[in-house]
Amino acid sequence: MDMVIEPAGRVQGEVEVPGDKSISHRAVMFGALADGVTHVRGFLPGADCLSTIDCFRKMGVAIERLSETELRVTGAGLHGLQEPDDLLDVGNSGTTARLMLGILAGQPFHCTVTGDASIRRRPMGRVTNPLREMGTKIDGREDGRLAPLSVRGGNLRGINYDSPVGSAQVKSAILLAGLFADGSTGVKEPEPSRDHTERMLRAFGVPVFEADGYTSVRGGAKLTATEIEVPGDISSAAFLLVAAAILPGSDLLIRNVGINPTRTGILDVLREMGAQIELLNERVSGDEPIADLRVRAGALRGVTVRGAMIPRLIDEIPVLAVAATQAAGVTEIRDAKELKVKESNRIATTAAELRKFGAQVEELEDGLRIIGGMKLRGGAIVETHHDHRIAMAMAVAALVADGPATIRDWESVDVSFPGFAQLVQNIR
Numbered sequence: 001m002d003m004v005i006e007p008a009g010r011v012q013g014e015v016e017v018p019g020d021k022s023i024s025h026r027a028v029m030f031g032a033l034a035d036g037v038t039h040v041r042g043f044l045p046g047a048d049c050l051s052t053i054d055c056f057r058k059m060g061v062a063i064e065r066l067s068e069t070e071l072r073v074t075g076a077g078l079h080g081l082q083e084p085d086d087l088l089d090v091g092n093s094g095t096t097a098r099l100m101l102g103i104l105a106g107q108p109f110h111c112t113v114t115g116d117a118s119i120r121r122r123p124m125g126r127v128t129n130p131l132r133e134m135g136t137k138i139d140g141r142e143d144g145r146l147a148p149l150s151v152r153g154g155n156l157r158g159i160n161y162d163s164p165v166g167s168a169q170v171k172s173a174i175l176l177a178g179l180f181a182d183g184s185t186g187v188k189e190p191e192p193s194r195d196h197t198e199r200m201l202r203a204f205g206v207p208v209f210e211a212d213g214y215t216s217v218r219g220g221a222k223l224t225a226t227e228i229e230v231p232g233d234i235s236s237a238a239f240l241l242v243a244a245a246i247l248p249g250s251d252l253l254i255r256n257v258g259i260n261p262t263r264t265g266i267l268d269v270l271r272e273m274g275a276q277i278e279l280l281n282e283r284v285s286g287d288e289p290i291a292d293l294r295v296r297a298g299a300l301r302g303v304t305v306r307g308a309m310i311p312r313l314i315d316e317i318p319v320l321a322v323a324a325t326q327a328a329g330v331t332e333i334r335d336a337k338e339l340k341v342k343e344s345n346r347i348a349t350t351a352a353e354l355r356k357f358g359a360q361v362e363e364l365e366d367g368l369r370i371i372g373g374m375k376l377r378g379g380a381i382v383e384t385h386h387d388h389r390i391a392m393a394m395a396v397a398a399l400v401a402d403g404p405a406t407i408r409d410w411e412s413v414d415v416s417f418p419g420f421a422q423l424v425q426n427i428r
């Protein structure tokens with residue numbers, strides 16, 4: 001479906017964004033492994049999280065949708081999942097694929113994990129290799145580096161794994177497998193990635209240890225059902241934050257957003273660029289910090305973003321590039337090769353689609369170089385490459401352009417932010 005986005009003068013008012021995608025996936029998975037009934041509120045009803053529900057139902061877990069955003073998960077216990085009699089289809093969701101592989105590694109049954117065309121291109125060796133080292137049998141295309149992947153788990157031994165990438169999906173897959181392994185299982189990362197798994201495992205009563213740079217769990221630790229309140233997703237809020245930062249006269253309040261420090265790189269960088277962002281009503285909900293974010297437009301300047309900042313804003317880089325087109329001077333994003341293995345190659349797709357608006361964007365081997373201070377042109381016909389973040393980032397570019405843009409395959413937005421178009425309409 002095509003979506004036409006008209007330019008906006010400014011954005012204003014008060015909004016809420018849908019629930020955090022990372023936390024929603026984990027709430028379903030950990031609830032499924034727990035003893036007892038887990039209630040989830042604020043669940044993200046996006047396509048990716050619905051894929052997680054579907055996969056765990058296929059393994060016999062009772063998951064009731066009490067409303068769009070409320071779930072009741074009746075845990076099967078650590079050893080209660082059943083062999084699925086069909087493929088486990090993760091759709092477009094890398095998080096479902098990789099975290100679930102960690103859980104499947106510990107199950108004494110066979111199953112096959114697959115997904116859409118994007119998932120079948122994304123690198124799975126980063127989890128299948130360490131999971132094999134722990135003792136799981138995994139096979140698939142390119143020697144188990146690409147889905148569909150066939151898994152026969154069970155009899156795992158704990159390992160200490162030095163991950164070559166700062167990836168919460170890799171870390172989480174190994175820690176989840178560690179729950180089924182003998183002894184202790186630890187992961188060390190080159191840069192810290194989001195820590196929702198560690199926080200939520202603790203909320204389910206599982207001790208998580210930090211020592212010598214390794215995050216670890218002990219095999220056999222039981223999960224006890226709990227209540228999960230999912231905060232709004234800062235990665236979704238990012239599109240609105242950038243819109244408000246670049247449209248002069250904007251003043252927007254985004255209520256109830258997760259501000260876990262492993263996720264707030266976008267706030268730090270937008271502030272460094274000159275956006276005015278205030279955190280109001282800071283509080284802790286369950287195990288995650290949240291706040292209301294007030295953002296007002298400011299004169300932006302270019303910045304360099306690299307190193308340990310990258311995992312803290314990895315999914316926000318396409319929309320950060322849009323902000324950079326409106327900043328005085330040059331913005332460079334480096335150390336971000338991981339962008340090449342997301343739903344699309346986001347270095348290539350961000351550059352190609354932004355150029356259709358007349359932006360000056362250079363693709364670097366590990367990031368992007370953007371010459372700011374340019375008026376964006378209307379009339380662009382944007383390809384989303386079936387990537388939700390590209391679709392929404394380009395919608396934000398269209399808001400600041402001098403004429404409407406058409407965005408193809410708009411439905412990809414439903415992966416993480418159902419209702420985005422309507423919400424943007426309401427704050428004009």
Ligand SMILES: O=C(O)C1=C[C@@H](OP(=O)(O)O)[C@@H](O)[C@H](O)C1
Nearest residue numbers: 022095166167168169170314315
């Ligand atoms: O663990 C998670 O929930 C996620 C981790 C990140 O991926 P990587 O672990 O591949 O960096 C992120 O890009 C993804 O949207 C969600």
Ligand SMILES: C=C(OP(=O)(O)O)C(=O)O
Nearest residue numbers: 092093094095315342389
């Ligand atoms: C990379 C993303 O998700 P996943 O890896 O779960 O597909 C994303 O949502 O931007």
